[in-house]
Amino acid sequence: MYIVKRLLTMLVTIWVIASLTFLIMKIIPGDPFASDADVLPEEVLENVRAKYNLDEPIPVQYLMYMRDLATFDLGISIQSETRDVNGIIADGAPASALLGTQALVIALVFGLLLGIIAALNHNKFLDYLSMFIAIIGISIPSFILAPLLIKYFAVDWGLLPVASWGTWEHSILPSFALAATPLAVIARFMRSSMLEVMNQNYIKTADAKGLPVTKLVISHGIRNAILPVVSFIGPLFVFLITGTFVIEKIFAIPGIGRYFVDSIFNRDYPVIMGTTIFFSSILVVTLFLIDLSYRFIDPRIKLTSGGE
Amino acid sequence: MDHLLEVKNLEVHFKTYGGEVKAVRDVSFHVDKGETVAIVGESGSGKSVTVQTVMGLIPTPPGKIKNGEILFDGQDLLKLSKKQMQKIKGSKIGMVFQDPMTSLNPTMKVGKQIEESIRAHQSLKGNEIKKRAIEMIRLVGISNPAERYDQYPHEFSGGMRQRIMIAIALACQPKVLIADEPTTALDVTIQAQVLDLMKDLKDEMDTSIILITHDLGVVAETAERVAVMYGGIIVEAGTVEDIFREPKHPYTWGLLESVPDITKDEKKRLVPIEGSPPDLFSPPKGCPFAPRCKYAMEVCVEEMPPAFDVGEDHHAKCWLNDPRTPKLEDLVAAGREA
Numbered sequence: 001m002y003i004v005k006r007l008l009t010m011l012v013t014i015w016v017i018a019s020l021t022f023l024i025m026k027i028i029p030g031d032p033f034a035s036d037a038d039v040l041p042e043e044v045l046e047n048v049r050a051k052y053n054l055d056e057p058i059p060v061q062y063l064m065y066m067r068d069l070a071t072f073d074l075g076i077s078i079q080s081e082t083r084d085v086n087g088i089i090a091d092g093a094p095a096s097a098l099l100g101t102q103a104l105v106i107a108l109v110f111g112l113l114l115g116i117i118a119a120l121n122h123n124k125f126l127d128y129l130s131m132f133i134a135i136i137g138i139s140i141p142s143f144i145l146a147p148l149l150i151k152y153f154a155v156d157w158g159l160l161p162v163a164s165w166g167t168w169e170h171s172i173l174p175s176f177a178l179a180a181t182p183l184a185v186i187a188r189f190m191r192s193s194m195l196e197v198m199n200q201n202y203i204k205t206a207d208a209k210g211l212p213v214t215k216l217v218i219s220h221g222i223r224n225a226i227l228p229v230v231s232f233i234g235p236l237f238v239f240l241i242t243g244t245f246v247i248e249k250i251f252a253i254p255g256i257g258r259y260f261v262d263s264i265f266n267r268d269y270p271v272i273m274g275t276t277i278f279f280s281s282i283l284v285v286t287l288f289l290i291d292l293s294y295r296f297i298d299p300r301i302k303l304t305s306g307g308e
Numbered sequence: 309m310d311h312l313l314e315v316k317n318l319e320v321h322f323k324t325y326g327g328e329v330k331a332v333r334d335v336s337f338h339v340d341k342g343e344t345v346a347i348v349g350e351s352g353s354g355k356s357v358t359v360q361t362v363m364g365l366i367p368t369p370p371g372k373i374k375n376g377e378i379l380f381d382g383q384d385l386l387k388l389s390k391k392q393m394q395k396i397k398g399s400k401i402g403m404v405f406q407d408p409m410t411s412l413n414p415t416m417k418v419g420k421q422i423e424e425s426i427r428a429h430q431s432l433k434g435n436e437i438k439k440r441a442i443e444m445i446r447l448v449g450i451s452n453p454a455e456r457y458d459q460y461p462h463e464f465s466g467g468m469r470q471r472i473m474i475a476i477a478l479a480c481q482p483k484v485l486i487a488d489e490p491t492t493a494l495d496v497t498i499q500a501q502v503l504d505l506m507k508d509l510k511d512e513m514d515t516s517i518i519l520i521t522h523d524l525g526v527v528a529e530t531a532e533r534v535a536v537m538y539g540g541i542i543v544e545a546g547t548v549e550d551i552f553r554e555p556k557h558p559y560t561w562g563l564l565e566s567v568p569d570i571t572k573d574e575k576k577r578l579v580p581i582e583g584s585p586p587d588l589f590s591p592p593k594g595c596p597f598a599p600r601c602k603y604a605m606e607v608c609v610e611e612m613p614p615a616f617d618v619g620e621d622h623h624a625k626c627w628l629n630d631p632r633t634p635k636l637e638d639l640v641a642a643g644r645e646a
Contacts, residue, residue: 201410208363208405209425209476210398219424223415298415299460 006291010284017280018273022065025272026058032078032267052078052269065273074277075270079263085274092256093278095165099247099255100240102171103178107236111183112222112229115190119225120217122195130187137184146177146250163251174251178244182236189232194225227298234287241279310382311338312516313362313401313484318376320354320361323369327589331357333540335376339484344510344517346527346548348563349537352585355520356406358537359486362518363403364393380484399429402477406489408469412461418472419445419457425479444475449505467498471505478509485510486518491526503530524567528552533621536560539586539596546622556616556624558601595626603628 031054033045040048049055053064068075074085118130153173154162161170197203198221206220245257256275263271294301320332332354339345347355360366362378364385378385381400385393397403405411413421422441426432432440438457445453448471461469470490477485487506491499507530510517519531527534528548535545536559544557555561562581569576583600586592592599598608607627616629627633 201405201407202413204365205403205405205411205421205473205476206413206424207365208397208403210394210396210428211424212394215424215428219416220413224413300414300462 006288010288013284014277014281018066018069018277019062021273021276022062025267025269026061028264028267030267032269034267069273069277074274077263077268077271079266079268079271085270088259088271089256089274089278092254092259095253096241096244096248096255096257098171099174099178099244099253100237102175103182103240104233104237106175106179107182107186107240108233110179111186112190112226114183114187116194116217116222116225118187118191119194119198127191131191134184134187134191137180137187140180142177142180143246143250145180146174146247149173149177150250163253165251165253170251170253174247174253177250178240178247182239186229186232186236189229190225193228194221197221197225200224223297227294230290230293230297234283234290237286238283241282312341312380313518314338314377314379315358315362316377316379318358318361318378319374320357320366321372321374323372329588330591331540331588332361333591335537335540335542337535337542337545339516339518341483342510342514342516343533344507344519344531346519346521346531346534347537348520348522348524348527348534350522350585352588353537354540355537356488359403359488359518359520363397363401363486364388364390365403395429398425398477398482399480400482401484401486402480402482403486404470404473404477404488404490407493408466408473409493411473412469414461417458417460418464422472422476422479425476429480440479441475444479445472447478447509448472448475449501467494467502470494470498470502474502474506474509478513478515481513482515484516484518486520488520489522490519491521491523499526506530524563536563539591540588541596541625543597543626544624546619546624550619550622554619554622556618556622556629557597557626558603558628559597560624562600605633 031049032052033040033048037045046055053061056064065075072086074089076084077088114130114133118127118134121127150162150173153160160173161167164170198217203216203220206216241257244253244255245261247253248255248257256278259271260275260279262268263275314336315338316336318332318335319330322329322331335354335358337345337347347358349355357366357371361371361373362380362385366373373386376386380396385396388396412418419438419441422444423437426437426440430437430440442453442457445456450456450468450471456464461472464472470493474490477487485506490506491502494502503526506517506519509515517530519526521527531548533545533547534551535542536551536557537543538559544551544555544560546554551560552564555564559581562579565579566581568578581600586596586599592609594607594609594611595601595604595613598604601608605627613625613627613630615623615625617623618629
């Protein structure tokens, strides 16, 4: 029951996002052919506009788009007539997804580790070192970190390819560049959460059972400390997705990030709509999965369809 | 005779930003096999710190054990390594804490939390461990133990959680059970049940109990011997009869006086002990109770009283018990005459 209700809400959410995007997109002045207006005769422009139904009133255009969307047809790119938006997403998504997922894993693994180490060595050298690394991660934007990584790991030491996409090695540097900030944020989150948990009474109980420190930390500390971090993964995932625009540009990666940005400049309406809907679907699904995972991490949380 | 557990001249300080808190000063007491010793005193008197030091639960830093010995089974617990101490905690000495609502891990099944302690100390196999855990749940008076085993702490009431805590503490049949205000956070009716349970299990398992409380009613009902703590020191110690019938320290008098008498119909004001406890950052060099004591003499402020023997195994740290001090009864009598 809960899941059915959630799935319906998710659909509504995506519909609202799509509608708002459509509205905002139409409010931006200009259209896909604005730059051609000087060169092309008025009649030609009108014909082209008519081809894409841009001569219809906006509510009609909206209904037509929604009709297509309902059948998962995202339309054809205006910029490159030969490609449909479904195809663009299918081509670009794997690279972006690999990048985002790898970055998420890196951020989680190293962020949690750093946070735990810091908390267990509270106010000692390792704590200061971890938090120093975290501060650097937070304060250096990816567009500065990425060129630095390229300079050292690719150019100077020749360990990894400079840019572009192909083998798995190509994905290492961009993944790390993308992961740096969320890694640092997770580390700080985990540290404070872990510090709080390790001061709880149940840790004292576990200590009084004569359990070794490793057990205290792993079975009693981390599981409880990780909860607030899990709720942070949703926004983090969004950060990683939006972060890919910059990283994909710097490393020349054929993901969908660049279509998202370019389409707005070109007023490539179907691509703007397509990529936005795609990203928001991922976000909504991620949040749903996180809510489901809560249930397994924290037995106190029972998922209900509300009103109870 | 050797005592089962003997604390000798224990001294525990805490470093804080405000300075060093002298939480426990020169505390000595002992527990024999099968007996219940109560430690009473108001908040901040050092009761909890004392027993947590016995359990090795005082974080150092900020805590610092300045002096003393804790003899258990012939060895000094304070000299043991962390590893050696882990073998004693939970196995030879079990502990129940004050607040059952926060003392259990919220994300772990209670059965598993009992098992942990068994697994850490006994060489039982998987199935036997589970059996033993369920047996413990049954033993502490919870019905449907097999189903309860799979539940989480939030599915238990406060009293039930405290029963689980007792099950954890007794899972390995320890020689000593330390109960740090085990009933303070519970309803009065539940308090009695939990105390009865502890008494029954104590007899069944032949365990000694160190019971920390500030409830004198609880003391009278459960303990054989009592230590009264004030300002980080044990001001008076003796059997329950000694303490309730023949108290020899003004602080004990004050404690007993402040218990309301519910058997009388007439309405009486509660009798508090006026004043507030001493500042343990810089405890007075004399008796810590002197500033609040109606009978304080010059010497009380100047010099810490030694433990005067006022009976067999009954002693009080109060100058009134010095043979040189005129008997209080005489003074009162003299006052009447004058």
